Every structure is written in structure tokens, then in C-alpha cells.
Amino acid sequence: MSRPGQADIAALLRSLVEGGVEFIVVGGAAAVLHGAPVTTLDLDIVLRADDENLSRLHQTLSKLDAIVREPGDRRLRPTLQHLRASGQLNLTTRLGPLDSFRELHDGRDFEDLLPASVNLADGELTIRVIDLHTLIEIKSATSRAKDRLVVPILLALIDSEQ
Numbered sequence: 001m002s003r004p005g006q007a008d009i010a011a012l013l014r015s016l017v018e019g020g021v022e023f024i025v026v027g028g029a030a031a032v033l034h035g036a037p038v039t040t041l042d043l044d045i046v047l048r049a050d051d052e053n054l055s056r057l058h059q060t061l062s063k064l065d066a067i068v069r070e071p072g073d074r075r076l077r078p079t080l081q082h083l084r085a086s087g088q089l090n091l092t093t094r095l096g097p098l099d100s101f102r103e104l105h106d107g108r109d110f111e112d113l114l115p116a117s118v119n120l121a122d123g124e125l126t127i128r129v130i131d132l133h134t135l136i137e138i139k140s141a142t143s144r145a146k147d148r149l150v151v152p153i154l155l156a157l158i159d160s161e162q
Contacts (some may be wrong), residue, residue, distance in 0.1 A: 005096070006041045006096055007029075007042050007097050007098065008096055009032065011041050012093070012152060013029065013125060014125060015095065016057075017125050019063070020056045021047070021057045021060055023110075023116070023128065024110060024113050024130055025048055026045065026130045026135070026138065027044030029042070030135050031135060033127075033129050036157055039098060040129050043096075043098050044099045044101065045099070045100050046100075046108075047082075047083075047101065049102050049109060055080065058079075064095060065094045067092055068089070069090040083098070086102050088101050094151055103146045106141060113130060114153055117131060123157070128153060136137075
């Protein structure tokens with residue numbers, strides 16, 4: 001099965017919401033959802049790490065034909081053990097790349113990020129997204145040039161809201 005190199009963010013979000021998965025959108029997709037004129041190749045999410053939620057995610061990933069994204073071509077299916085592990089799990093699905101985190105690089109997990117998130121709705125779906133101020137803080141703290149380049153765009157979004 002051919003897998004797209006760029007995520008269909010709307011379809012992935014719909015699948016996660018319909019699967020009852022609790023998550024917060026972070027990364028480039030959060031910037032896009034806030035209206036930043038940027039592109040992203042994947043959907044980054046921070047998961048609520050309880051067993052019930054991880055089980056719902058596992059079922060959803062199975063429906064999406066998810067495999068672990070790795071240099072080899074072993075086509076490893078994510079297991080509940082993978083989902084329970086700390087850190088980042090890079091996956092590819094029939095809807096494109098999906099990266100799930102138990103916690104961010106600074107140690108913040110779902111519960112820590114919950115107060116710094118907002119609900120965004122498009123009429124059909126309501127999803128939880130990291131707020132702009134926290135997204136700027138996260139992007140500013142990384143050493144990746146692509147993250148730092150988006151910070152001025154996010155700051156301009158905040159200025160335009162005021």
C-alpha cells in the first residue's frame with residue numbers, strides 16, 4: 001500500500017475524534033489550525049496516557065493501517081507497549097504521517113498541557129489544540145531551524161488578534 005508523504009490532517013483528526021482518542025494537537029499542525037500560513041507534513045499529538053485512551057488509539061491506528069516510521073522497511077505495527085513507552089512514536093498511516101508523544105521534549109505531558117490548550121471547532125469536529133503562546137514557547141525552545149522560523153509568524157498572529 002502506498003502511503004502519502006504529507007498528512008491529510010483533517011482526515012486524521014476526524015479518525016482520532018471518531019475513535020474517542022483524547023489528545024492535544026501540537027507542532028506545525030497546531031500552527032496551521034490557528035491560521036498560520038505555513039505547511040506541515042505530519043500531525044503531531046500529545047496523548048492522554050491512561051490505558052483506556054491508549055487502547056482507543058491502538059484500535060484507531062489499526063483501522064488506519066499504521067506502521068512505525070523507521071529507516072528500515074520492516075513494517076512494524078504499533079503495539080500497546082509502543083504506545084505506553086515514553087517519548088515520541090513516529091508512524092505512517094494510509095492518511096499520512098502521524099507522530100504521537102507521551103510528553104514533549106521539555107517533559108510536559110497531556111495533563112500539563114491541558115490548561116494551555118484551547119478547543120477549536122469547524123462545525124463537525126471539536127479538537128483540542130495547544131494555545132498560541134505555548135506553541136511559541138515550545139517552538140522557541142527547540143534547536144531546529146524550521147521551528148524557530150515559524151515563531152515570527154505565530155507572533156504576528158497574536159498581534160493580529162489584539
